[in-house]
Amino acid sequence: MSVRVHHVPFSRSFRVLWMLEELGLSADIVMHSIRTGSMRTPEVQSISPAGRAPAVEMDGVTMFESGAILEYLAEQHPEAGLGVAVGHVERPRFLQMIHFAETQASLIEQLNMSHVFLRDPAMASPTVIKLNTRRLQATLSALETMLESDSYLLARGFSAADIMMGFNLFAASYYVVLTDYPKVFAYRDRLAHRPSYHAARAKDGQQEFYAQDFYPIPEGS
Template sequence: MIRLHHCHQTRSMRTLWLLHELGVPFDVVVHPFDRSLRTRDYLALNPAGRVPALEIDGRVLWETGAIAEYLCERHPEAGLGRMPGDPERGDWLVWVHFAETVSQHSAALTQQHVVLYDDAMRSPVVMRLEAKRLEKCYAALEGRLAGRDWLVGSGFSAADVGVGQALYMARHFARTESFPALAEWYARIAARPAFRRSLPPEGADLLYRRDFYEAWDG
C-alpha cells in the first residue's frame, strides 16, 4: 500500500507526479494548506507538519529528494533513477536535489506574496532578492539544458520531475522568457500526461490565485 499525503501546488506535487510516472497503484489524501497539518495525527506522519508524507512499505517517508531516490530504487524497471554504479548517478543526484535549491526561493516568495495577510509584513526587498535568486537558478538550468532534451543525458528521469515541479512553482514569481532552453524543456515536461494528472483538479482550492505575482513596491 502506498498513500501520499498531499496539498495542491506544494512540493508534494513532485511526489504525486513521480508516482504517476511510475505507474504504480497508490492512494492520495488531499489536505488543505492550513493548520490541519499541525494536528497530532498528522505530526505523527511528518513531524515538521508539512507535505509530503508518503506511507509505504510499513514506514513513512518525507523529503521529496529522499522519496524520489527510494521510489526509483524500489522500481528500477521504470528507468527514472540512475542506480549506484551508473556513470550518470552523480549528475542524477545533483539535479534531483537541485529541485530544493529552486524551491527554497519559491517558498520565500510564496510566504511574501500569499501567506502573509498584512501588507505591513511584506518586504519588497525580499521579494526582489528572491526573484533574482530564482533567475540565477534559471541560468544554471539554461546552461545545463543547452543542447539537451533532459537534465541527464540518457533520457527523462526523476531529476526532470523534481526540477520541473520546482519550476512550476517558480514561474509564479520569475519569468522564463529570457531562458529559451529552459522554456522549451518546461514545455516538454508540461505536456507529459503524468504532469497533467498531478495538477490540481478543476474547482480545487488553490494556493496560487494568480498566474504571476509581480514584486510588490510597498
C-alpha cells in the first residue's frame, strides 16, 4: 500500500502514524506547522477540504477523518486484528469507543483554543474553560469505569480504538491531573510502552501547541 500523510505534529494525524506503525506500513510524511497555516493550500484542501490534519492518500483513496482512516486501514488489513468484523460480539463496543474518543478529543480541542490559540489570552472565558475541563474530567471518569486492570478497550486486546483514545490521553494531561484516574493512568502507561507508539513518536516532529506542562482552570472561574 502506498501512503502519503499530511501531518501536523501532536495533532490527530498522529493517530494515523501510530496505526501505520502497528500495521508495519511505511508512509511519505509531509510535515506541516500548526502556526503557519500550511495545511490551507489547494493541494491539501483537495484531500481535506477544511485544510486540517490528517489529509491522507492511500492507493488513490483520499481521506481526512482520523477515525474513518483507522477503520479503513483495519478493514484493509484484517490479518493485523486491529478492527472488529461486522457481526462480531465486540463490534458495537469497538465503534462506540472510536466515536467516544472523538467526543473526548473535541473537549481537548476546545481547551486548546481557550488556553493556547487565542491571540489575546484575555479573550478566553474562565467559565467556558471550567465547563470544558469538567466535561473532559467526566469523560475520563467514564473511561475509568470502562477499563479493567491490565487491559485495553476491548476484551480481545489492543485495537484501533486504543489508538484513537490513546492519542487523547497524552494531550488531556495538559488540562487534568491524570493520576486522579488510576486505571486510565495505567492504561496510558501501557500504551506508551508499545514499540509502535515509540516509532510513531520518533516520526511525529516537534509539537507547537503547548508552552507549559499544565494549564490550570483560571482562578475565580
